[in-house]
Amino acid sequence: MSIFGSLMLALTAAAHGPLWHDSLHWRGQNASMTVQPGGGFLLQAAHDRRAIPASPYAVQTASPLFDGLYAMAQDDLRQDSVGSIRDDAFDHGQPIPCTCFETGAKWHYVWTRDLSYAVDLGLWRFDAARSRNGLRFKLSDSRVPEAPRGPFAMQDTGSGGSWPVSTDRVAWFLGARHLLGDPAFADTSWQALTATLAQDRRYAFDAGMGLYRGETSFLDWREQSYPAWMANDMVPIAQSYALSTNVLHYQALQLAARMAGERHDARVAEYQAQADALKAAINARFWRADRGMYMSYLGGDGTPYDSYDLLGIALAITSGVADAGHARQALANYPVWPAGSPVVWPERVDQPIYHNRAIWPFVSAYALRAARTLDDPAHIAFEITSVMRGAALAGSNMENYELTTESTHVDDGKLSGPVVDSPRQLWSVAGYLAMVSEGVFGLTDDDRVEPKLPVSLVPMLFGSKDAISLQLPGRHITLQRPQKLDGNLLVADRIEQHGNDSVVLLKAVKVPELPLHSKVPPFAPVAPAAPEVTRDGANWQVRSSAPGTLYLNGRRVGAIAGTLAVPAADALQCFSVTQAGADDLESLQSPPQCEGPVSSIEGAWPRAWTAPADGRYQVALSYRNDHGPINTGVTAAVKQLAIRCEGSPVQTVPVVMPHSTGEQLSTTAQFSASAGAHCRFALEQGFNMSFLAHNAHYTGGTGGSSGPLNEADVGALRIVPLPAAESAP
Structure with a gap:
């Protein structure tokens, strides 16, 4: 039987629940846990042994494997808790003092999205001070006197020279929202929130589409999930719209409305209106009815891509962007494999294992949150067991696993992988801790206890015990088993509160279960050539x-x-x-083949042009930006194009020129003009990540320690009329 052919058999077996007390067995791999004197554990993982010290906070169930893996996650977190960080691209690799979390065994730095998702998944409970320190490290003001003041959330070095090719820096506010009880940090967060949202509104928001532009969040190895023809051209990605990044902006706007209300700030109505409009646009643009799911991303002209990602869908569900009907359809229709849920679907037949053909535990933890939001025992149990099994077999909370085996390496020739992996990866550690505190014991973001425990997990967790318990910083939760298990989900019947101790008497209820969708083709067909x-x-x-x-x-x-x-x-x-x-x-889509009457304007700035007819026009710049490699840096050139046409107000539009491998066209923008109107075009300064004071420490390329740089070699100005049907968004 083939790997994919065994899917139904494995899922059927999983539906009855694992009996993982001391050990588990999976596709020829074994893991076992023994309790050691003094409260520690010894894990015999698939390929190694690990001594796990007694943990500060214990979980007590009928499964030593479950209890020991919770202790292992805390030991991973202890090792990730450092007094300094370093990266070869900053300060020439020298240590930078920071009492914060490093990203993993192979990654000794702090990145915005990794830390922010990890804090959001619960690290704020375990070390609030260290979480705040790391988040503060990812804020920066401008070092350019004439530029707007921050602080701003930082977009790390990345595709095409960073922001606004990638725009998921707003994930910072997912983590920060849990730490606002500290007044000083709350004030800093408010300043960063308003400054970052204003900047993204100016440079990344497309009013015609009602969406923010930019790359998919965390899926930033473009060959893994975008068409092959985008590998050396960042403009289509900078021009596109991602579900995940737009949901992150929605959540940031919701937070801004809430904080504005708390501060009696007049912008509360503005932020709420922007959030409501963005939610409507996400549902109108990304929902694909024939799949019953939200698409992962859209092309710059709204072209739909038959591509989906689990993080984007999970965030849409947990944020409230998806209504109940869309949420249940999306979770039910997203495919699963025996080992877990892939982070992207469909897979790419021509790409190695990394995001492609892979399980990422932190994304599985967000999928678990989505399943809890929908009271769905099948998906709750599925994600809990996937996260637990991966950690047990690997002997650490790894960054990712291969999709069908949940192994840290599969030999498949040039497609072998995962290509990159790391033990004690911070967001994976956080995902495991969240699986225990949220997924099993029901602790919510606002410190309510709301268990939604699948009955299928009772044999593993309770065995013959009447109660299981969890210890957290400042909290202790006990779940008491009900006498009858005549349902599929255990929820709270009664909660007794004794100070910080919560004792929950569970009851079994019968709820509708969403199917685990498995009858899907694993691979997409290869994108064809341009027509x-x-x-x-x-x-x-x-x-x-x-x-x-x-x-x-x-x-x-x-x-x-x-x-x-x-x-x-x-x-x-x-x-x-x-x-x-x-x-x-x-x-995925082929490269586009574009036809139409083009005006090409050379010369010094400002440049002049006369509109041949009433209507809307598309404008772009021919340019070259060789200030960094195609996959990293901080020097994407970001400008404002001021368009002054007779009889019309000034129209100012952003133009982005990412790092390029040669001469190409910038991102496009639209403007309107009347027939015969003389228009003048002026290129004005914008803002990029090299403007941030933090990046004075960047020694991995231009725009860092050598000073800010926001330039490109600009050639012709290209103008082409748009069809009448596109004149009004």
């Missing part, structure tokens, strides 16, 4: 090398097999195609 487009009188003849679907300016035209005639317009027409696969699964 060939030739003019034939009043039509374009569009030819695709493979049967599939034709798209025009982001909208679905219909099926294409060979050549299809499309009416020509005296305006921008961009054609792309997808290839059809199993179960009508679409490949």
Whole structure:
């Protein structure tokens, strides 16, 4: 039987619940736990042994394996708790004092998204001071006198020279929201929140789409999840819209509205209106009814991609962006494998194992939160066992696992992986701790105890015991087993509170279970080449090398097999195609082939142009930015293009020029003009991450210790009319 063919058998067995008391066995791998004198444990993992010291906070169940793995997570966290951090790209690799958490055994630095997700998953409970210190480290003011003042949440070095190619720095506020009881930290967080939101609104928000632009959160190895043709061109990613990043902005706006209300700030209504509008836009743009899921990302013109990611969907559910109907559909339709839930689907047949074909425990912890939000015992049990099994077999809370084996390495030739992995990865450690405190014992963000424990886990956790208990900093929770298990979910029947001790008498209830969706093709078809487009009188003849679907300016035209005639317009027409696969699964989009009348304007700034007709126009710059490699740095060039057309107010639009491998076009923007109007274009200074004072410590490339740099070699200004149907968003 093949790996994928064994799926149903394994899922059926899992549905009855594991009997993991002292050991577990999985696909030829074994792990066992023994209790040691003095309260410690000895783990015999699949390929190693680990002595686990007695932990400060204990869990007591019928499973020494479960209890010992909780102690192991605390030992991992202890090792991640450091007095200094370092990275080769900062201060030439020298230690930087910081009483904070490092990212893992292989990563001795602090990154915004890693820390923020980890704190949000519960590290704030275990060491609030260290959590605040790390978050403060990821704030910075500007070092450019004429630039706006912060502090700002920092986007780390990344794709195409960082922000605003990537815009998930707002994850910072997920972590910070748990630590606002400290007045000084709350004030700093408020300043950072208002400054960061204002900056993202100016440079990353597209009013026409109602969405924020930027790369998918955490899925920032672009070859793993974006089309291959984007590997050396960051502009389509900078121009695109990601579900996860937009949900993060929604949550940041919600927090801003709440904090504004607490401060009697007049912006409360503005922030709430922006949040409400963003929620509506996410549901209108990302929901794909034929899949019953939210798409992972959209192209810059709104082109739908038949691609999905678990973090984005989980955040949409837990944030309240998804209503009850969409939330249940999305969780039920997202595929699972015997070992756990993949972080992306469908997988890429041409990419090695990392985000592709992989389980990431911190994402599984967010999927567990989503399952708890929906009171779904099947997915709650599934994610709990996946997180537990991975840690037991590996002997640490690893960054990721291969999808079908939950192993830390699978030999598959050039596709072997995970390509990169690390023990005691901080957000994986946090995910494990959250699995215990939230997933099993029901502790919520606001310190309520609301257990939703699947009955299928009772044999493992309770055995013959009447009660299980959890100790946390300042908290102790006891769950008492009910006499009858005539249901599928254990919830609170009665809670007795004795100071910081909560004693919960459970009762069994019967709730609808969402199916574990497994009958899916694992791999997407390969994206085809760009279509060939030739003019034939009043039509374009569009030819695709493979049967599939034709798209025009982001909208679905219909099926294409060979050549299809499309009416020509005296305006921008961009054609792309997808290839059809199993179960009508679409490949990722081909490169676009764009046609239309283009005005190309050279010369010194400001540049002039006369509008040939009433309407809206698309503008972009030809440029070259060789200030850093395509996959990292802080010097994406970010400018403002001021457009002054006779008879119209000044229109100012952002233009982004990421690191490039040659001459190419920038991100596009739109403006309107009347027939015969003379327009003048001026390129004005913007803002990039090299402007932050923190990056004076950056020694891994330009824009760091050598000083801020926000420039590109700019060539022609390209203007093309947009079709009338696109004149009004």
